[in-house]
Amino acid sequence: MSVSIKEVAAAAGVSVGTVSNVLNRPDKVSEATAQRVTAAIESLGFVRNDAARQLRAGRSRSIGLVVLDAANPFFAEVARGVEDRAAEAGMVVLLGNTDEASAREDAYLELFREQRVNGVLITPTGDDTAKLERLRAAGIPVVLVDREAPDSGLASVAVDDVEGGHLAVAHLLANGRRRVAFVGGSPSIRQVSDRLAGARRAVDEVEGAVLQTMEVATLTVLQGRAAGERIVAMPAEKRPDAVFAANDLLAVGLLQAFALMSDIRVPEDIALVGYDDIDFASATVVPLSSVRQPASAIGRSAVDLLLREIDGAAEERTVRFRPELVVRASSAVHMTTASAGPVEA
Template sequence: MVHVPRRDGPPSVHHVAARAGVSLATVSNVLNHPERVADATAARVRDAIAELGYTPNRNARALVSGTTRSIGLVVMSLRNSLFSDMVNGAQLEARHRGHTLLIASSEDDLEAQGDHLAYLESTRVSGILLATMTESRDQVELTRRHGHPVVYVNYEPSEVDACSVVVDNEQAGYLATTHLIERGCRRIGFVSARPDLQPVHRRRAGVLRAIAEHPGVVLVDVDAGDIDPPGGTDAGARIARMPAAERPDGVLGVTDLLAMAVVTELRAAGLRVPEDIPVSGCDHNSVAWGGAVPLTSVTMHGAEMGQAAVGLLLDELREPPEEHVHRTIVIGSELVARESTLGRAAAAEAARLRTPADPRLREG
């Protein structure tokens, strides 16, 4: 007669072992190393699991192994669709690879980011994806010393040797500026702020490269003070008040939220967009697509970044530390021209000509 332990709650591994007539070690091997167990014995254990409705205690297993099959992701903000796309891509890839994703948003607060990293460590995640706008060296080095690999997303570190996935922000600035120049603009107003942020700095480099390639085109810097909409509102009002001879005849916002705020202020001042001043954004933020004038922007491929980052992290976890070579994946950008630079009729025609079969094109 097989002794079955008393049931005072959910079935445990002890109940499974008793029902299958095997040791606890055998049940553990079936759950974690099935190749070590004879097929007939493993089948008996699986039958017992099914009959009892046993679910492995992931927390207990984490205490034994030191890790879980979970990945942490800390993003700068979920208000920008770049980061929510990143979450979706990472979540789908993690699930495909047999992992779960734990998500936290720092809201551009470095202290909060450190708190989130510490919390994710406490849950014994296998590793962490960090979508930040700053180097975060001290936090990352501490996390790695505790045995948790970190992969940067949307940021290429210069002070930390780590894997990273970035979109080509210089290309994004270059494409948007070139598009404005091709629309006939010769005074490009660059509405920007926070040059300390790597994406901002690199987009500006692309703007300058495009202008350098076109003699006679000049840059008009417009400091927005911040990269959020209030900065764009102030910048747009200042542009509208400029004398016509000094006013930019084309505007690029370093973020879509800045660009949409500029569009609103220009229209409120009686200036037409794009007939008087074409306006483009630069980060394809869907939050900014609800205005009266659909915004031209540049794709950021957030989902692809999240997917690639999960792959880099799992590669690092699989490889011995002494053999792992950190690498950076750079994802290209594409311009999506809409009414804010083309006008309504031309934008409608451009949208009609886009083909869903081309994965580079995004419909907004």
């Protein structure tokens, strides 16, 4: 049976209002009284009813975070940045993983609405932002993470993925590669379509260069390995001499297929570049070149924008980071970093 606040007050010999002050406004209570109340709480095993408090206040200390794939180290690092910054603001984070499924996304958004979260950070599964605009209209601020939606009016934090795709493929072409394959997921995922657009732009700038696209079901290591098996099965004269993967998990799977299932050498036969620059990228059997995103900074910046929204900031804002190409052995040039920084608009 749960212990009530009245029982705590009786045990401590104080009023219910004093117990409430100890829980919510401790600066209004003397140290001796606070110690008596705290001792009674611990002795009785009292647990505060945050749900009831949230209903009275109309809001909670929580914010919702919805990502495409919580198992992806990039999103794990984004979540860590979100959690660290939220903790500094006295908030907690509720995490939802959609696995790129819009139905799961809808379920999390409804749950967060019912929980009366202070706001929602989300990497959407598609381009339909109407449900997010409805959430915002209902009084729950929304910030897009690793995505932009210029026509929606939603605040956002993102990396210029078109530029990132261009950096990756321009690097491959500059090193003499001409048959480039792009391995990515559904074009309905904006990050995938933007990275592909950048890759196409780079290919269009070099005479004789061609781009082949290979769509996979999900952006995972297993799907990368499956794509690698398809490349291994091609006649040698038709294989790409370079591959740009839409993220590092796909690139790791491709590398596994080349190393374990064939005599294809990376980078001698096929140069390889991934995206995100997860921690594991530098530790693969052939260290992986990758386009770096500042994942933790993206998460922290998203919380900063959300706090402004919660405080009623009048103007919408976008924070856009420029990507960095980190070159390692998988694309066969000297290690270097083509860097850029954040730009706020």
